[in-house]
Amino acid sequence: MFLQWFINLRLAGVPVTLPEWLDLMRAMEGGQVGNLHELYGIGLCLLVKSENRYDDYDLAFSASFGDGTIPNELRAEFEDWLSNPKAASFDPATLAALAELDPDELRRRFEEMLKEQKERHDGGSKYIGTGGTSAFGTGGRHPSGVRIGGGGQRSAAMVADKRRFQSYRDDAVLDVRQFDTALRMLRQLLREGPEELDIDESISATARQAGEIELVFRPARKNSIRLLLIMDVGGSMTAHAQICDRLFSAASKANHFKSFNHYWFHNCPYEQLWDESPQSRSVIPTADILDKHHEETCVIFVGDACMHPWELFQPGWTIQRWRQEEMRRGLDWVEAFGKRFKNRIWLNPEPQDSWNHPTIEAIGSHFPMFPMTLLGLKDGLRELRRGLRS
Amino acid sequence: MKLPFTGTADYISTPELNQAVSCALALGRPLLVKGEPGTGKTVLAQAIAKALGRPLHKWHIKSTSQAQDGLYTYDVVARLNDSRFGGGDVHNIRHYIRTGPLGTALSRDEESVVLVDEIDKADPEFPNDLLRELDEMAFTIAELDEIVTAKKRPLVIITSNAEKELPDAFLRRCVFHFLEFPNADRMQEIVRVHHPQLDEGLVDAAMKRFFELRHRRGLRKRPSTSELVDWLTVLAHHGASPDLVAAGLPYAGSLLKDESDLSSFVN
Known part of the structure; x- marks a missing residue:
């Protein structure tokens, strides 16, 4: 059973290693574990090294020691889907009929239905989903229904089943502090600016002068990262305004960068971008931005990259105005950024499985694209950092 | 099983935390404590040292801290100065070696607790530089060609605010505990420990306002335990009534530390 636990943990995405397992x-052996509760606690502090993984640990624990409620591979889907409950109501007759189902029968049917059901479902009366009157799912109303994630085991499995660490998952959306923390990954310490005493050099210089003290100074180490943040606003991005705002406030607040600049565009970057804020309507030519910023600058684009193919592939097309004169395509501008800056990423707030769109793919060929989750952001910043080392 | 640490009179612990401490002691591994600022990570080390009856060596990490600082420093400038201007025994290097908090704990014969506070403040490579020392509980003084090995492994408690990710190799060697933000019941206990004399009604009203604030969307810096405790001190000092607290947010400055949070609340 224990080895199965190890396997379940790895399957659930908890990166347990052998040394930790041996610990x-x-x-x-040292008598630290006397019951299932203690096993849960010891496993928690020895096998999981991040609160982001606590929820996965809970799932793996209840899968190994409780009777696991939800098959692992279905979990993400369920999570996503159950997070948007829709309201429903029903008449007293249905209520009475539904009240009669007994728990075991419910569970049996639930499992059957899990096998049967393949898609998202909202508001119906049979399948598992949100807001419906089916006995299964969340956010719905059923007098004796099964709520996914709220199982009925006892003892430690019940603790694990409470899933109280769910909010620490790192594939969920981000708050300002998490952005802030992640942005600190961007550091490149170089010797620049104010000076500090170089002891080794001072000693050798002093020795060379036969003991006459000579103090040698050198510049202190400072972060040399320049950051350029370019964000899509309005239109289809309105839905993502809050998360973009959080990234922006974290980045503008971070004072460890050598320089930080930001611009806005709508849909696709064309020959000019908004300076200051989109409301101020003050614009700056894109070509100037390309010239002005050092080629070592880390560039982060944020946008859904999803638009009408014309807007990207047709010359002279911008959504604000439509001119016949000779103009570069939106894609040319994207490419220009790609050529100028080798440290660049594109953060896309749309879920990754909706990226099979021609304009997203075209932009993705010029920019390494990452989803705007904690995991995606960290992967993206790691990508930026890789460019810095080379 | 009997646990070596179950909290103290002024530190309210949780079963998971007690188990993590016991586990760290049994395995001789460092205990890494992570959590939001203001959840009592630093106080925890003091409480553990007190409960175990061991001396506490504190090492507060700064952005410029190097791993070496915690072990020992060789004051080469003082020696250079002594050799140039006289004074001190320049031939004995030992006079110019000063052990840091971790170095001191390792070189003493007694059992102790070492607090490495806010390890994430330092350079990302910092934890890696301590891997061997924490594994073997030994360090080398290169200038003396001497290896100092701890006779009694100290309990090393490391705190992190999660400002930076810590390296995997380092994490693998630690016992990890995440200090969850206390729920209302536990918060009540914590407040009682700090303010045993305070009027019940005032505490209830303040707690209610506090948790409302915590759950308010769009706050840049959510108030934490230490801010609640401070706020209660201020309220008590000014003799605020429960009604006043329920009606508004008096002395909000001790609770909300971000300017925009404060102004959004005032408006």
Whole structure:
């Protein structure tokens, strides 16, 4: 059973390694574990090294020691889908009929239905979903229904089943502090600016002068990262305004960058971008931005990259005005950024499985694209950092 | 199983935390404590040292801290100065070696607790530089060609605000505990420990306002335990009534530390 637990943990995405597992064995030999509760606690502190993984740990624990409620591979889908409950109401007759189902029968049917059902479902009366009157799902109303994630086991499995660490998952959306923390990954310490005493050099210089003290100074280490943040606003991005705002406030607040600049565009970057804020309507030619910023600058674009193909592939097309004169395509501008800056990423707030769109793919060929989740952001920043080392 | 640490009179612990401490002691591994600022990570080390009856060596990490600082420093400038201007025994390097908090704990014969506070403030490579020392509980003084090995492994408690990710190799060697933000019941206990004399009605009203604030959307810096405790001190000092607290947010400055949060609340 224990080895199965190890396997379940790895399957659930908890990166347990052998040394940690051996530590657990040592702790058990040392009498640290007397019951299932203690096993849960010891496993929690020895096998999981980030609160982002606590929820996965809980799932793996209840899958190994409770009777696992939800098959792993279905979990993400369920999570996503159950997070948007829709309201429903029903008449007293249905209520009475539904009240009669007994728990075991419910569970049996629930499992059957899991096998049967393949898609998202809202508001119906049979399948698992949100807001419906089916006995299964969340946010719905059923007098004796099964709520996914709220199982009925006892003891430690019940603790694990509470899933109280769910809010720490790192594939969920981000708050300002998390952005802030992630942005600190961008550091490149170079010796620049104010000076500090170089002890080694001072000693050798002093020795060379036969003991006459000579103090040598050198510049202190400072972060040399320049950051350029370019964000899509309005239109289809309105839905993502809050998360973009959080990234912006984290980036503008971070004072560890050598320089930080930001611009806005709508839909696709064309020959000019908004300076200051989109409301101020003050614009700056894109070509100037390309010239002005050092080629080592880290560039982060944020946008859904999803538009009508014309807007990207047709010359002279902008959504604000439509001119016949010779103009570069939106894609040319994207490409220009790609050529100028080698450290660049594109953060896309749309879920990754909706990226099979021609304009997203075209932009993705010029920019490494990452989803705007904590995981995606970290992967993206890691990508930026890789460019810095080379 | 009997646990070596179950909290103290002024530190309210949780079963998971007690288990993590016991586990760290049994395995001789460092205990890494992570959590929001203001959840009592630093106080925890003091409480553990007190409960175990061991001396506490504190090492507060700064952005410029190097791993070496915690072990020992060789004051080469003082030696250079002594050799140039006289004074001190320049031939004995030992006079110019000063052990840091971790170095001191490792070189003493007694059992101790070492607090490495806010490890994430330092350079990202910092934890990696301590891997061997924390594994073997030993360090080398290169200038003396001497290896100092701890006779009694100290309990090393490391705190992190999660400002930076810590390296995997380092995490693998630690016992990890995440200090969750206390729920209302636990918060009540914590407040009682700090303000045993305070009027019940005032505490209830303040707690209610506090949790409302915590759950308010769009706050840049959510108030934490230490801010609640401070706020209660201020309220008590000014003799605020429960009604006043329920009606508004008196002395909001001790609760909300971000300018825009404060102004959004005032408006």
